[in-house]
């Protein structure tokens with residue numbers, strides 16, 4: 001164990017032990033900062049209050065990126081899965097997505113164990129109720145017993161707990177999650193320091209007893225036979241997989257919902273916070289898509305040693321008696337027993353336009369926010385932000401420069417840029433469509449994109465770095481070999497190619513053949529007579545194939561990135577007075593003054609700032625730059 005703290009002084013304090021808090025605490029302590037992690041209930045570290053699953057479209061990219069930089073989520077998901085599934089397998093690599101059904105309790109135990117064993121990290125169960133701020137700099141937090149904890153950086157990762165209020169039908173009570181108290185005090189402290197706090201809402205379905213489900217009326221959803229993992233680390237555990245099941249809503253379900261809408265806190269106006277558009281409640285789905293006769297409902301296990309089962313797609317805030325009727329109208333659930341009711345929660349968040357790309361607040365130096373508090377929803381989004389905030393908090397106290405990720409480098413960069421640039425008014429979820437560079441930001445190449453950063457800042461070990469370099473060398477060598485190896489048409493080769501409805505009439509390189517729609521690396525291997533065609537691990541074979549097959553698209557996207565990079569390079573001075581630029585529309589002046597973009601590319605992404613405004617800014621920045629050059633030339637001469 002690290003040296004026991006004598007007082008209450010730390011380098012970094014993390015408030016909240018959810019997915020953002022865990023990554024932030026691990027990153028900060030692994031980078032050498034003495035870190036305190038406080039949470040309302042240490043038994044609930046890294047809990048999944050909603051779906052017991054990690055990954056899925058775009059979210060799997062985030063998990064792989066977290067892993068590539070040296071975070072923990074991928075390792076935790078690999079160690080505790082009940083089932084692994086590669087979604088969109090038949091589609092292009094940009095949208096393929098790994099999803100793990102997780103053992104919720106095991107996941108929490110795994111993370112708690114990692115946190116406890118981590119050097120430089122101390123855990124404390126308490127509620128941070130106030131902030132200590134001096135001269136716009138954070139100095140620490142105060143807990144509910146009045147204890148002061150001092151630090152040069154504080155990361156708030158309070159999830160849905162800030163002034164949380166749960167709704168079940170028309171009943172409501174203060175709580176951050178079912179069975180956990182809300183965090184009271186911090187919202188007021190933030191507002192006192194000039195930080196705006198607003199409300200959002202989210203909801204979760206009921207948990208039922210699996211012994212009361214008749215699975216013979218449902219469709220089994222097994223995991224993949226050929227396993228994939230999140231972490232780029234080798235030797236991931238092979239575990240027995242547990243299936244999920246599929247059922248559906250019926251006409252009766254829809255009738256029950258429609259007949260009880262007046263008992264919904266959402267429809268009766270009791271909840272004011274806006275909910276997640278991409279994860280709507282079942283009543284929202286039935287009302288908004290009234291033409292649909294049925295919706296898919298997945299029955300997902302929560303663990304190996306529990307009967308508690310999650311009903312995915314059935315989130316609701318209708319009263320408990322209505323929930324029971326609704327559930328019992330689903331095929332297979334006619335006699336179901338509810339273990340925990342569905343509920344909605346309304347909570348305070350800090351609109352992230354008040355943060356810079358490092359996730360530090362612009363208002364208070366050293367105060368960072370990450371996860372659901374920034375208006376996002378989802379474990380993966382939280383973990384990704386936690387990692388960046390934890391890294392930057394540790395770097396701040398060491399007086400090192402902040403790490404920021406560009407949109408073209410990662411989904412993490414895209415997520416953070418969206419949060420700090422766009423005024424988000426509903427829970428933000430990562431989607432592949434949010435990235436303009438999704439062909440190059442694939443889950444399969446997250447290590448290539450981000451492990452060099454992880455190594456440079458000190459989160460990737462020397463051994464892992466050596467393995468990474470070796471992998472990249474092998475991929476490059478094999479691609480070069482496939483370009484160089486040429487085949488000529490003959491009976492044997494065309495006989496093999498005919499099996500794939502392909503044929504050659506002249507010489508081709510193997511690389512050219514892989515690009516053909518009917519062929520892939522495995523198929524080309526059958527006509528590759530060179531001895532070097534060793535049996536590479538699947539991750540290498542996949543990389544070689546993706547890089548060759550999609551090389552045209554990837555090159556085009558890289559050119560697009562270079563083009564966009566030109567605007568990124570035009571920095572905007574921090575002290576620019578937008579209100580004084582009368583050529584800009586008033587809306588642009590207001591939006592730019594509020595968000596204060598760091599460069600012209602970010603300015604161009606702000607809603608309400610149109611291309612004409614960007615041209616005006618470009619001219620003004622250019623003339624300012626020229627004036628500066630002229631002044632410095634004059635100074636040099638005189």
Ligand SMILES: Cc1cc2nc3c(=O)[nH]c(=O)nc-3n(C[C@H](O)[C@H](O)[C@H](O)COP(=O)(O)OP(=O)(O)OC[C@H]3O[C@@H](n4cnc5c(N)ncnc54)[C@H](O)[C@@H]3O)c2cc1C
Nearest residue numbers: 016018019020039040050128159161183203371372378382
């Ligand atoms: C009811 C519900 C439904 C959800 N539905 C969805 C969904 O449909 N889709 C989806 O993607 N995500 C959903 N989520 C969100 C998902 O759970 C979160 O996005 C994710 O867990 C956020 O991670 P986090 O680390 O930001 O916060 P959390 O995981 O919520 O962790 C916050 C932690 O901070 C602690 N804490 C809070 N305040 C204090 C304080 N003042 N002092 C000390 N500790 C404090 C809490 O105890 C908790 O441990 C839902 C969450 C809930 C509760």
